[in-house]
Amino acid sequence: xxxxxxxxxxxxxxxxxxxxxxxxxxxxxxxxxxxxxxxxxxxxxxxxxxxxxxxxxxxxxxxxxxxxxxxxxxxxxxxxxxxxxxxxxxxxxxxxxxxxxxxxxxxxxxxxxxxxxxxxxxxxxxxxxxxxxxxxxxxxxxxxxxxxxxxxxxxxxxxxxxxxxxxxxxxxxxxxxxxxxxxxxxxxxxxxxxxxxxxxxxxxxxxxxxxxxxxxxxxxxxxxxxxxxxxx
Amino acid sequence: xxxxxxxxxxxxxxxxxxxxxxxxxxxxxxxxxxxxxxxxxxxxxxxxxxxxxxxxxxxxxxxxxxxxxxxxxxxxxxxxxxxxxxxxxxxxxxxxxxxxxxxxxxxxxxxxxxxxxxxxxxxxxxxxxxxxxxxxxxxxxxxxxxxxxxxxxxxxxxxxxxxxxxxxxxxxxxxxxxxxxxxxxxxxxxxxxxxxxxxxxxxxxxxxxxxxxxxxxxxxxxxxxxxxxxxxxxxxxxxxxxxxxxxxxxxxxxxxxxxxxxxxxxxxxxxxxxxxxxxxxxxxxxxxxxxxxxxxxxxxxxxxxxxxxxxxxxxxxxxxxxxxxxxxxxxxxxxxxxxxxxxxxxxxxxxxxxxxxxxxxxxxxxxxxxxxxxxxxxxxxxxxxxxxxxxxxxxxxxxxxxxxxxxxxxxxxxxxxxxxxxxxxxxxxxxx
Numbered sequence: 225x226x227x228x229x230x231x232x233x234x235x236x237x238x239x240x241x242x243x244x245x246x247x248x249x250x251x252x253x254x255x256x257x258x259x260x261x262x263x264x265x266x267x268x269x270x271x272x273x274x275x276x277x278x279x280x281x282x283x284x285x286x287x288x289x290x291x292x293x294x295x296x297x298x299x300x301x302x303x304x305x306x307x308x309x310x311x312x313x314x315x316x317x318x319x320x321x322x323x324x325x326x327x328x329x330x331x332x333x334x335x336x337x338x339x340x341x342x343x344x345x346x347x348x349x350x351x352x353x354x355x356x357x358x359x360x361x362x363x364x365x366x367x368x369x370x371x372x373x374x375x376x377x378x379x380x381x382x383x384x385x386x387x388x389x390x391x392x393x394x395x396x397x398x399x400x401x402x403x404x405x406x407x408x409x410x411x412x413x414x415x416x417x418x419x420x421x422x423x424x425x426x427x428x429x430x431x432x433x434x435x436x437x438x439x440x441x442x443x444x445x446x447x448x449x450x451x452x453x454x455x456x
Numbered sequence: 457x458x459x460x461x462x463x464x465x466x467x468x469x470x471x472x473x474x475x476x477x478x479x480x481x482x483x484x485x486x487x488x489x490x491x492x493x494x495x496x497x498x499x500x501x502x503x504x505x506x507x508x509x510x511x512x513x514x515x516x517x518x519x520x521x522x523x524x525x526x527x528x529x530x531x532x533x534x535x536x537x538x539x540x541x542x543x544x545x546x547x548x549x550x551x552x553x554x555x556x557x558x559x560x561x562x563x564x565x566x567x568x569x570x571x572x573x574x575x576x577x578x579x580x581x582x583x584x585x586x587x588x589x590x591x592x593x594x595x596x597x598x599x600x601x602x603x604x605x606x607x608x609x610x611x612x613x614x615x616x617x618x619x620x621x622x623x624x625x626x627x628x629x630x631x632x633x634x635x636x637x638x639x640x641x642x643x644x645x646x647x648x649x650x651x652x653x654x655x656x657x658x659x660x661x662x663x664x665x666x667x668x669x670x671x672x673x674x675x676x677x678x679x680x681x682x683x684x685x686x687x688x689x690x691x692x693x694x695x696x697x698x699x700x701x702x703x704x705x706x707x708x709x710x711x712x713x714x715x716x717x718x719x720x721x722x723x724x725x726x727x728x729x730x731x732x733x734x735x736x737x738x739x740x741x742x743x744x745x746x747x748x749x750x751x752x753x754x755x756x757x758x759x760x761x762x763x764x765x766x767x768x769x770x771x772x773x774x775x776x777x778x779x780x781x782x783x784x785x786x787x788x789x790x791x792x793x794x795x796x797x798x799x800x801x802x803x804x805x806x807x808x809x810x811x812x813x814x815x816x817x818x819x820x821x822x823x824x825x826x827x828x829x830x831x832x833x834x835x836x837x838x839x840x841x842x843x844x845x846x847x848x849x850x851x852x853x854x855x856x857x858x859x860x861x862x863x864x865x866x867x868x869x870x871x872x873x874x875x876x877x878x879x880x881x882x883x884x885x886x887x888x
Contacts (some may be wrong), residue, residue: 282785282880302790302876310787321782321884325472337461338788382786 225390225422226256226279231288233274248274249445252288258389261416261423263436268428271445276394276426280315281305293389310339314383314391314421318398320375322367322382328374329354329363332381339386353381357411373404380411384421391415393425397432409435457792466800469772477804480768484808485815487761488860491754492816495852498750500824500844502743506736507842515736516544516709517581518719521728528701533727537707540721542714545580549573549704550673554685556631556642558666563607563619567630567685569600570666571704572673581708587624588651594671598651599623601663623649630672634680635689643679645672751855758860761808762867769801769871773878780875781883790876797872798865805864812860813853820846 231252236243248271256262266272277283279290281297289298293312300308315321322331333350341349354360357377359370367375376396383391396412397405413435415421425432433439441448470477520537522529529548537546552570559565575590575598586601607619630645647668656662676685683699691697707722707729709715715733722729773780780793823846828839 277881280785306784306787306789315786317785317884319884321785323779323782325468325779334783335787338457338783338786338792340458340461343460386787 225258225260225293226254226424227289227291228252228254228275228279229289229291231275231278231285231290233271233278233283233285233287247445249278249285252442252445252447254440254447256422256424258422259416259420260438261412261425261436263425263427263433263439264442265427265433265439266442270442272426272442273394275442276392276424279424280313280392281309306338310335310386312388312390314386314388316376316379316383316391316393316396318395320367320372320379320399322375322378324367327364327366328359328370328378331367331378332385334382335386349385353385354378356384357381371404372399372401373407376400376404376408377411380408384415387419388421390422390424393423393427395427395429396425397427397429405429405431457789457795462792462796462799465796466803469776469800470803473772473775476768476771480764480804481807481811483764484758484761484805484860484864485811487754487758488809488812488856489815489819490757490812491751491859492813492848492852492856493819493846494750494754494757495747495856496816496820496846496848498743498747499849499852500820500847502739502747503844503847504842505739505743515712515731515733516715518707518709518715518722518729518731520705520707520722523726523728526695528698528703529705530698530701534702534705536725537705537722537727540707540718542710542718543707544710545577545582545708547573547577547581547583547704547706547708548702550684550701551703552668552673552676552685553687553690554632554634554676554680555687556633556685558607558647559629559631560607560619560623560626563609565607568606569664570668572668572670572684575667575669578667581706584654585651586654587622588649590651591667591669592650593648594669594675595645595647596650596669597628597647597672598653598667599649600653600665601655603652603664603666606664622652624652625649628666630668632676632679632685633687634682634685635687641679643675645675647672751859754856755859755863758856758863761860762805762863765801765804765864766867766871768804769797769868770874772800773797773871773875776875777878777883780878781880784878785880785884794872794876797875798868801864801868801872802861805860805868808864809857809860813857816853816856817848820848 231249231254232247233249234245234247236245238244252275264272264275274283278285279292281300285298289296291297292308295308295312297305297308323334326334329350332353333346336346336349351360354363357380359374359377359381362370362374367378370378376399393412397408400408409432412423412425416423423436425436427433522533534546534548537543549571552567552572554567556567557564558567558570579590585598588598591597604619604621604623608616610616626649628647628649630647632643632645634641653663653665673684677683677699680686680688682688682691683697683701686697707718709718712733715731719729719731783793784790824844827845828843831837831839
């Protein structure tokens with residue numbers, strides 16, 4: 225599903241001409257197979273979020289190649305990335321990233337709006353998805369009127385609405401209490417099992433890492449030798 | 457993303473910032489209205505001036521003269537003019553030049569504006585009657601619409617009064633005078649009014665004519681033994697005046713576009729020709745500059761309004777940075793985001809332009825209706841009839857709409873582009 229080859233990235237800090245180059249990722253090679261749950265773990269500042277941002281297309285790598293679902297996404301333009309994301313990737317964020325002025329229903333149907341799906345079809349699909357995450361009765365609630373766990377479920381519903389084969393999750397349980405965390409993790413496992421969705425999860429939480437089929441450790445911008453073979 | 461969804465997005469965003477959107481629409485409304493109203497004053501004054509020049513008469517009319525008084529128009533000239541391409545009609549009038557008068561029931565008038573036309577040519581050129589018909593018998597005449605106003609008499613109290621009743625079917629008495637030595641001979645001819653001309657436009661000194669038949673002219677000339685009833689004392693014996701000459705010759709083109717070519721042809725044949733089109737061209741040229749000036753000033757107002765739109769849209773983008781970031785993060789195309797913001801500025805500008813146009817029409821209507829009343833009440837000055845303080849031709853709101861729309865689109869362009877450039881990670885406030 226994901227193939228990363230000799231990926232390198234760096235940040236330039238300071239004024240133009242007097243920049244300091246800070247390497248963030250060095251020679252990262254990674255493969256995520258379809259139907260896998262892979263957890264990327266590492267200390268804060270190790271480069272794991274940067275890896276996710278590169279795979280998400282939010283930033284472009286300095287060097288290397290990224291293939292997702294058989295497509296080389298390395299040199300894609302912003303517009304091409306937008307279309308690709310809509311078709312192939314669902315996103316789950318630590319702080320949910322719901323639009324506060326939209327109801328749960330409107331937030332969930334947003335990717336369908338971007339895809340140009342007809343209103344009638346959107347309504348059916350959104351209803352199905354909200355029922356699936358158990359939030360149909362909260363459809364008219366704004367994010368501010370929902371608990372953290374409910375907001376994360378809305379965010380998952382939004383990620384799943386276009387039926388992507390891959391979901392990228394950045395610290396998905398970071399804002400949840402232990403009860404909601406357990407519920408979310410079991411939902412991720414269920415989705416993986418029943419719908420064969422591939423998950424790449426960035427986390428520093430051991431409990432999250434424990435549901436993964438494989439755990440990859442990043443340290444100082446490099447994959448720790450042999451870490452990606454850990455079968456859980 | 458469908459247009460309907462983009463529109464729904466925009467309307468929902470506008471609803472959330474009602475007051476700001478209202479103020480921006482108000483600014484663009486004022487800008488657009490200012491532009492139209494300002495230019496409408498130019499158009500209004502131009503319309504008034506143009507109507508003064510044309511007097512509502514045909515723009516296809518060409519006044520024609522000979523190069524010298526000693527070489528008056530004769531029938532051959534008229535026939536030649538009729539042969540010119542695109543000439544619809546040529547009217548030729550002979551003016552009665554006699555010291556006599558026309559009288560009716562004690563009212564009288566000098567022989568001023570008394571013509572002998574060719575009625576067929578006059579009809580062909582567009583002379584119409586408000587009442588009656590054209591002469592069929594020798595002593596039948598047609599009078600101009602205002603002819604009666606100049607028939608006057610002095611009362612015992614030395615106050616002069618004019619004839620108020622209709623002249624239609626009345627019998628006028630034409631008195632022709634001729635000096636024979638020290639004596640003055642007189643001849644009277646009874647003329648029956650069988651037709652009254654159309655009412656001419658208000659500000660034009662027309663409609664004062666008396667049209668006689670050629671038979672009456674012959675009677676006059678037979679009596680005075682001079683052409684057109686001229687006084688013998690006015691004729692220099694060394695230069696005797698010829699008969700059958702024409703004093704007032706007008707050529708009518710079949711279309712205004714052909715006036716210029718006919719004029720050229722007449723000048724080539726050594727006549728003096730002038731049409732209202734010449735004066736009109738000059739005045740239109742002057743007013744073109746005035747209108748351009750006014751539109752430029754008005755456009756400044758629109759530009760000021762556009763600063764409001766720019767501000768509003770920039771604020772909207774700044775406020776919605778996080779929303780835009782989320783949208784981009786989950787797959788919104790930058791083009792869709794740009795279109796959403798452009799659509800918002802276009803709606804604001806479009807609303808302003810439509811409201812501005814409506815307000816301008818109301819203002820124009822009110823100005824034309826109320827200003828004459830206000831001026832005559834407070835300044836004791838009467839505004840001439842049909843004076844336009846403001847006039848909005850269809851082209852003006854179209855130009856203004858295009859300017860408002862264009863300026864709005866341009867002012868919304870940069871904020872919209874900025875929206876597409878929003879960095880997803882910064883917008884999501886994520887650590888990289």
